[in-house]
Amino acid sequence: MLNCRQVTRLVSRSMDEKLxxxxxxxxxxxxxxxxxxxxxxxxxxxxxVATRRLLNGLDDAPxxxxxxxxxxxIQACLRRAMKQSPPAGE
Numbered sequence: 001m002l003n004c005r006q007v008t009r010l011v012s013r014s015m016d017e018k019l020x021x022x023x024x025x026x027x028x029x030x031x032x033x034x035x036x037x038x039x040x041x042x043x044x045x046x047x048x049v050a051t052r053r054l055l056n057g058l059d060d061a062p063x064x065x066x067x068x069x070x071x072x073x074i075q076a077c078l079r080r081a082m083k084q085s086p087p088a089g090e
Contacts, residue, residue, distance in 0.1 A: 002026045004037055011041045015048060 002010070010019060010027045019027070031038050066074075 002030050004030075004034060007031065007034070007037045008040055011037070011044060015044065 007027050007030045010023055011031075013019060014024070014027065031041060
């Protein structure tokens with residue numbers, strides 16, 4: 001019988017490659033009775049799907065940059081903050 005550490009590794013590997021039948025069977029049997037490993041498997045699947053969706057969404061999104069006006073406003077705020085803050089050590 002497989003332990004939790006072995007099963008979590010197999011769950012991860014099974015998402016990247018096809019496991020031999022005996023490893024798949026051992027993993028499935030363990031997942032039947034171990035709620036923690038089942039939760040891990042569900043969370044891992046969720047993370048993989050979410051990451052793929054995020055990466056696909058980034059490809060479709062227009063490049064984001066600040067307008068010249070926004071950059072100037074930030075620089076002005078930083079200059080004001082530098083004038084108002086006391087020098088270090090005071």
